[in-house]
Amino acid sequence: MVKLANRVEKMAGVEIRVRLGQRTIRLRSRRGQILSSALLEAGLPLRLYCQGRGICGQCLVRVSPGPWPEESPAERKFRLEKKLPEGYRLACQFRLRGPVEVWLPENLLISQEIRPFSRPELKTSQKALPDFNPLVKKYRLNLLSLKAGPGAGLPTNSIKEKISAHLGLKQLDITPAALNKLLELRPGSGLLTAVVYDEKSVLDFEPGDTVSCTFGLAIDLGTTTISAELLDLVSGQILGSAAADNLQAAFGADLISRTGFALEKPGNLRKLRQSALSSVENLIGVLSRNAGIRRNCIYVASLAGNAVMNHLFLGLPVESLGQAPFQPAFISHPPVPAAETGLRINPRGLVYLSPNLGSFVGGDISAGLVYTNLTGRPGNFLYVDLGTNGELVLKKGKKLLATSTAAGPAFEGGGISCGQRAVAGAIEEVKWQAGRFAFRTIGGKEPSGLCGSALLGVLAESLKTGLLAESGRILKGRAEIPVCDRLALTQLDIRKLQLAIAAVKSGLKLLLQTARLNWTELDGLFLAGVFGNSVNLAQCLALGLLPPLPRRKIFFAGNASLAGARLLLLSRRARLQVEKLPSRVEHLSLAGRQDFQSEFLKALALSRRYWRRTDV
Ligand code: FES
Structure with missing residues (x-):
C-alpha cells in the first residue's frame, strides 16, 4: 500500500x-x-x-x-x-x-532570444567585391531550344554537354536528382531555371524563372554565440543579421567540457548536435521571416566554426579531438547536403564549411584570415582571436604558423565569483577615479556582474593604483578588490584570470620564438572576436596580454569569422584562398613544447615588461 x-x-x-x-x-x-x-x-x-x-x-x-x-x-x-x-x-x-x-x-539562463543586430554593411550591396561570384547562382534555360527535355532521347552526357555549353560553364556536373527532375519536366515546359553550385554542379532545375529567388546564409558557429546573416545572392545585399546563444552551453561552457560530454555516453553527441542545430534553425526562422522570404529560396549556408563545433554540427565523433595529439577527423570537408545536416533550407541546398587548420584552430580562423587578407599582406602580422580558446596565427613573410591555447571561460566571466557574460547589466568598462571604481554597464542597467573586458580593466587599474602586485597578490591587507556594492574580485578570481592571461601571452611568445621573430618586427596585429573587440586596449597592454605595439599597428577586426563566412559565400577568389590555407599553415602544439611550462610561469606576472626587445 x-x-x-x-x-x-x-x-x-x-x-x-x-x-x-x-x-x-x-x-x-x-x-x-x-x-x-x-x-x-x-x-x-x-x-x-x-x-x-x-x-x-x-x-x-x-x-x-x-x-x-x-x-x-x-x-x-x-x-x-x-x-x-x-x-x-x-x-x-x-x-x-x-x-x-x-x-x-x-x-x-541560456537565452533563446534571437538578437537582431545592425551592421554598417546591412542593406548595402556586396557586389562591389573585386570578385563577386556567389556559391549558388541561377541560370535561365529554354528547354525547347536545348532539345534536351523529355522525349528528346538524348544520352545523359549529351544533355550535360548541351547545358554546359548553353550556360558557358565547363565540366558542369548534374546531380542525379536534378537530372531526373529535368527528364520528368513536361514536354514543352519552355523556360526553366538551373540552380548551379560554384559553377560546377547543377543542383536542381526549377520550372519558370526563379532567378530573383536566390538566397544564402553566412554563419559563425561560435562556442558561446552563433551569429548569422541572410544574403540576397543576386544583388549581394545583406538582408538581415542576428545572433543567439549556442544552446550547447547547457552541456558545458567551453570546448573541452563539450568534448568531454560528447564522449561521456552514447546519445550525448546527438544532444550536442541537436542543440547547435536548434540555435541555427531559430536564427534562420527569424531572419527569413523578417526578410519576408521562404526558406526554400535559401540554397546554401557558408559555415565558419571551430574544429569541435564543425564536428558536432555534422554529428562526427570527437574522440580524436579529446585526446593527444588532438587531431580533427577532417581538415577540409566537401560541401554537405543541407538535408543531411538537418538544416531546413532548400532540400537540394548545400552547406559549405570553411576548412580547419589543425587541432583547435578551425574554420572560424581560416574564415577570419581570409577576411583580414592576412596572407595577402606583405610583412609580419599576428591574428589573435580571444575566447574560451585563444587562437593565434603568425604570418612571417610567406610563412604561416598557428596555435591554440586553452584560456578557459574566465574571459567570458565564467568561473569568476562576480563574473558574467556580456549581457544587459554587466559592467563592461571600469576606470579608477577619485579613489574608487567608476564603471559603465551594458544597457545602463543596475550592475549584476562583470564581463571579461571589465575584469581585465579591474586588474589593470588595480595594478596602476597599487591595489594589486604584478604577482597577482592583493595588497594593502585586503582580501578582495571591491568594484561596487556586492561585486568584488577575490584572490581566487584573480588567480583564474591570471591563468587565462598567461595562456595567451605564453602562446604568443612561443609562436614568435618558433618563427624567430621579435615582437618589434611585427607590422600589425589583428584582434578578432567579440571579446577582443570589447577590451580596453591600454588596459590589455598594461597587463602584457598583447605585445606592446603602437596603437596604429593594432586593428580591431570585429566578428572576422562571420565576415569571412560572408566573403566565402560571395567570392570565388576568397574560396580559392581559403582552400589553400590548410597546406600553408604549420601547426604548433604548445603541449608538445618542453619550454611551455616555464614560459607559462613567466607569463603569470601581470606586466607589460613580459615583452622584451631582446626576446628571441
Ligand atoms: S554547473 Fe553547477 S556547479 Fe558547475
Whole structure:
C-alpha cells in the first residue's frame, strides 16, 4: 500500500515555481529529479559551466525553504564566496523532493532570444567585391531550344554537354536528382531555371524563372554565440543579421567540457548536435521571416566554426579531438547536403564549411584570415582571436604558423565569483577615479556582474593604483578588490584570470620564438572576436596580454569569422584562398613544447615588461 502511494506521488510529480525577473513560470517535474535537468526538460536550459559536476559554483540559485538535505560543504563555500545568505543551492546538484519556488538569475539562463543586430554593411550591396561570384547562382534555360527535355532521347552526357555549353560553364556536373527532375519536366515546359553550385554542379532545375529567388546564409558557429546573416545572392545585399546563444552551453561552457560530454555516453553527441542545430534553425526562422522570404529560396549556408563545433554540427565523433595529439577527423570537408545536416533550407541546398587548420584552430580562423587578407599582406602580422580558446596565427613573410591555447571561460566571466557574460547589466568598462571604481554597464542597467573586458580593466587599474602586485597578490591587507556594492574580485578570481592571461601571452611568445621573430618586427596585429573587440586596449597592454605595439599597428577586426563566412559565400577568389590555407599553415602544439611550462610561469606576472626587445 505504501509502495503504491509512493508510486502515485511520484507520478503526480512536484511543482516548481520559477521566478524569472517579473515573471513566474509554473512547471511540474519528477520527484527526485535534479533541478537543472527539470528546467532543461521544461525548455529553460541553464548555463552549466562545469557540465553540472558541482565544481564551478556558477549555478547557485535561491530556493524556498523546504525539507531539503543540508547544504554540502562545497555549496556552502561557493555561497559564502559570493556573499549570499542561506537558501542558495547548486541547481545542478539539487534534487527535487517536494514543491519548490526557485529564483533564477536571468544571466544563468541560456537565452533563446534571437538578437537582431545592425551592421554598417546591412542593406548595402556586396557586389562591389573585386570578385563577386556567389556559391549558388541561377541560370535561365529554354528547354525547347536545348532539345534536351523529355522525349528528346538524348544520352545523359549529351544533355550535360548541351547545358554546359548553353550556360558557358565547363565540366558542369548534374546531380542525379536534378537530372531526373529535368527528364520528368513536361514536354514543352519552355523556360526553366538551373540552380548551379560554384559553377560546377547543377543542383536542381526549377520550372519558370526563379532567378530573383536566390538566397544564402553566412554563419559563425561560435562556442558561446552563433551569429548569422541572410544574403540576397543576386544583388549581394545583406538582408538581415542576428545572433543567439549556442544552446550547447547547457552541456558545458567551453570546448573541452563539450568534448568531454560528447564522449561521456552514447546519445550525448546527438544532444550536442541537436542543440547547435536548434540555435541555427531559430536564427534562420527569424531572419527569413523578417526578410519576408521562404526558406526554400535559401540554397546554401557558408559555415565558419571551430574544429569541435564543425564536428558536432555534422554529428562526427570527437574522440580524436579529446585526446593527444588532438587531431580533427577532417581538415577540409566537401560541401554537405543541407538535408543531411538537418538544416531546413532548400532540400537540394548545400552547406559549405570553411576548412580547419589543425587541432583547435578551425574554420572560424581560416574564415577570419581570409577576411583580414592576412596572407595577402606583405610583412609580419599576428591574428589573435580571444575566447574560451585563444587562437593565434603568425604570418612571417610567406610563412604561416598557428596555435591554440586553452584560456578557459574566465574571459567570458565564467568561473569568476562576480563574473558574467556580456549581457544587459554587466559592467563592461571600469576606470579608477577619485579613489574608487567608476564603471559603465551594458544597457545602463543596475550592475549584476562583470564581463571579461571589465575584469581585465579591474586588474589593470588595480595594478596602476597599487591595489594589486604584478604577482597577482592583493595588497594593502585586503582580501578582495571591491568594484561596487556586492561585486568584488577575490584572490581566487584573480588567480583564474591570471591563468587565462598567461595562456595567451605564453602562446604568443612561443609562436614568435618558433618563427624567430621579435615582437618589434611585427607590422600589425589583428584582434578578432567579440571579446577582443570589447577590451580596453591600454588596459590589455598594461597587463602584457598583447605585445606592446603602437596603437596604429593594432586593428580591431570585429566578428572576422562571420565576415569571412560572408566573403566565402560571395567570392570565388576568397574560396580559392581559403582552400589553400590548410597546406600553408604549420601547426604548433604548445603541449608538445618542453619550454611551455616555464614560459607559462613567466607569463603569470601581470606586466607589460613580459615583452622584451631582446626576446628571441
Ligand atoms: S556547479 Fe553547477 S554547473 Fe558547475
